[in-house]
Amino acid sequence: MLIVSGPTGGSEHDGGGHPERPARISAVMEGIDDLHLGTDVQIVVPHVANLAQMARVHDTAYLNELAAFCKAGGGQLDPDTYAMVDSWSAARRAAGAGLAAVDALRQRDDGVAFVVARPPGHHALRDRAMGFCLLNNIAISAAALTADDERVLIIDWDVHHGNGTQAIFWDDPKVLYVSTHQWPLFPGSGTAQEIGGPHALGRTVNIPLPAGATGDVVRRAIGEVALPAIDDFDPTWVLISAGFDAHRADPLANLALSSGDFAELATMVAGFAPRPGRLVLFLEGGYDVGALRMSVAATLGALLGDSYHPEDSTCGGPGTEMVHQARAEWDEAFHRARLLNPSERRVR
Amino acid sequence: MRPLQTIAVGFDGSLDAEAAVRWAFELASQVDADVVVIHAVGLLEYAAHRGVAVELEKTVERLAREAGIDSARVHWNLADGDPCSVLIRAGVGPVAADLLVVGSRGQGAHAGLLLGSTSHELAEHAAVPVVIVPTGREGQ
Ligand SMILES: [Zn+2]
Numbered sequence: 001m002l003i004v005s006g007p008t009g010g011s012e013h014d015g016g017g018h019p020e021r022p023a024r025i026s027a028v029m030e031g032i033d034d035l036h037l038g039t040d041v042q043i044v045v046p047h048v049a050n051l052a053q054m055a056r057v058h059d060t061a062y063l064n065e066l067a068a069f070c071k072a073g074g075g076q077l078d079p080d081t082y083a084m085v086d087s088w089s090a091a092r093r094a095a096g097a098g099l100a101a102v103d104a105l106r107q108r109d110d111g112v113a114f115v116v117a118r119p120p121g122h123h124a125l126r127d128r129a130m131g132f133c134l135l136n137n138i139a140i141s142a143a144a145l146t147a148d149d150e151r152v153l154i155i156d157w158d159v160h161h162g163n164g165t166q167a168i169f170w171d172d173p174k175v176l177y178v179s180t181h182q183w184p185l186f187p188g189s190g191t192a193q194e195i196g197g198p199h200a201l202g203r204t205v206n207i208p209l210p211a212g213a214t215g216d217v218v219r220r221a222i223g224e225v226a227l228p229a230i231d232d233f234d235p236t237w238v239l240i241s242a243g244f245d246a247h248r249a250d251p252l253a254n255l256a257l258s259s260g261d262f263a264e265l266a267t268m269v270a271g272f273a274p275r276p277g278r279l280v281l282f283l284e285g286g287y288d289v290g291a292l293r294m295s296v297a298a299t300l301g302a303l304l305g306d307s308y309h310p311e312d313s314t315c316g317g318p319g320t321e322m323v324h325q326a327r328a329e330w331d332e333a334f335h336r337a338r339l340l341n342p343s344e345r346r347v348r
Numbered sequence: 349m350r351p352l353q354t355i356a357v358g359f360d361g362s363l364d365a366e367a368a369v370r371w372a373f374e375l376a377s378q379v380d381a382d383v384v385v386i387h388a389v390g391l392l393e394y395a396a397h398r399g400v401a402v403e404l405e406k407t408v409e410r411l412a413r414e415a416g417i418d419s420a421r422v423h424w425n426l427a428d429g430d431p432c433s434v435l436i437r438a439g440v441g442p443v444a445a446d447l448l449v450v451g452s453r454g455q456g457a458h459a460g461l462l463l464g465s466t467s468h469e470l471a472e473h474a475a476v477p478v479v480i481v482p483t484g485r486e487g488q
Contacts, residue, residue, distance in 0.1 A: 078431065079388070079430070080430065186389065186428045186429055187430065187433060188433065
């Protein structure tokens, strides 16, 4: 069973000519249609997130300022990021879509949820919009879960490092943040030495990868670098920052994945969920609408046991060395930090 | 207070940023410091406008000639990220600037004052002092 929370953002928040555009939502929905799921798909209509839900991860002052900025007509927030009059409601609805997905899974205790919403979220910081993102959708959902004492694994396979999500949960032992991303690339953070704050040592795992890296390298990165931390963490929920801009056709980056690779990645990360009904995917990037459509279909198809493979998976690209290096750097940083903070214990 | 050895200045090609670069060159000449001129490469610039950085570098070279600063003292730095984050990072390693300089508007400035500008964000988060060069300082 696939639960689609949304779609939302299919018409509002349109910067005109900007790559983060409403057409991305239609492409995602076409990808879902390609699977012909029939009664196996359930649509959830999300509400806007409320202030208390958003304030778990954003400063109230920022939320008020963003609301006022949009109301006054909006504009550029930084060279990449725009907001318009209706962006405030679009962003709150995107955040609400994540919360609705979690609620739907809790009620059913079964299935997989996909949050089809924009604007995306993983670059948004506690006090600042950034990188096309206004509110950090996945963080708002993760914080709702940790408020109920859940342990949340976030896997971020978007081609860019999710600096906002990492920063928000930097010192939170209830969230394990794992990211694979092209390096060097925007936003410039996400080295393997970034392992979490003093109360959450080892709760951040970054695996930077070189341009041209293929699907086998990304899977190896998660299997060889992140898996020990995931096993140790023993998550009760798994949330995915599912950007599809690591696809080889994407205009914003240079990794070399195919839609088939996302299918394999999805199968891999689904294995980290403790039981059915505990996996939520959040749409992040993905700016080539054809690649986005295929990648969404392949990903969800794999999760639902459907063999929809519009493209073969890829292998043989560069990056194996960087994966080994990330493993060594993470280990070294972790052991050094533990020596400096002998009293700190990772909390389960 | 540690001596001013490295001054980092943000540059996006705007007139405000040019004023900031000129001010940084002037200060560097007085105190015998290096200047790292930093340009933030965002998501859109990475994708679409790779020629932009080349033009900006030429402008910085021209500003350096006009200021009469020793060109060996001037370093051009393209950094992935948003303007605010790359300057905050310049205050720590590997650039390890002792001072950050920005124009009062320019790259990353918000259309309104509601959300504060890059300079405001910097003042809040930077590890080292920040100088905001006021608009219209040129010619004064
Ligand atoms: Zn991305």
